[in-house]
Amino acid sequence: MSKGWQLTLVLILLGLFALFYQGLWGDPRHIPTVLIGTEAPNFEGPDVETGQSISLAQFKGKVVLLNFWASWCYECKVEHESILQLHQHFKDNPDFVMLGVNYQDKLPDAQQYLQQYGTTFSHVRDLKGQLAIDYGVYGVPETFVIDQQGKIRHKWVGPITGEVYNNITQKVIAPLLKAQPATTKS
């Protein structure tokens, strides 16, 4: 076998090994979502604290940030301060709404979590996991940004901290809010 053929064969094998390695040990967070640019699924569920019904349709025409979390999730605690900071940053903008989605949790645990760590926005309960599946959620925390037209514009798997925080505030939410300053009420 010539040297050229041997080299080609080794390169092909190395390429296949790299593919298998990525498939077996790659981070599932890097799986691209198919939901970007699609219509955000509507949902309706009880508020974790008040029990009152909350639906996405209520916030039609606004930029909505959806943050999936659970009281048992360590990374949710890691990002909690940043999440509150993010709400603080945009809460005065009438075109911005932030909603938490409590996922695979017990109501007393979720309420206790919010009392302990504090909250400044509403949280809806995902009672049967349907909401999470509708949004293609793998685990928590996961964050989605929905634009004024009701389309999913951004998804992040993992805590919103550091560079991720800067990216989501400056490169995702701020441009969306600038794009359509007039509030469209439903």
Next chain:
Amino acid sequence: MRLRFTLCLVLLLAIPVPLFAAVQDETDVDIQVREIAKTLRCTVCQTENIWESGAPLAQQMRGVIRDRIALGHSTEEIRAYFLSRYGDYILMEPPKHGVNWLIWVAPFLLLLVGGFFLYKEVTHWVRDTPTPPSQPEPPLDDQARKRIERELES
């Protein structure tokens, strides 16, 4: 005959009753849920399908399948729903389009290429290995001839 009958009876009784019950109690909906769930990957455990996985998300996905069957959705509609939420990753069997063809074709292609190179190498070795010159059988010496004759006579 009686012994055989008794043995059969003992064997039948030895089989756990819930095993039969589980099979008999399985409705058409259960079968459809199982068939669909087996084709969908558990997104939090990766190597398992959602029928075999014990993860809460897999359990909820099975619930969603059941609910959709109850609403009259077909198997393909339910699979399409999961596909629209999670992409190709949710399918245990990658769909045959685009770059996915590589997964289906690569093993056979490798076999063919490997077989070709193996064939080339083996034929190369066979051709290049020098064959020893044929030599006449060495004649038996007297001592060996006598030993063989002695053994034949005994």
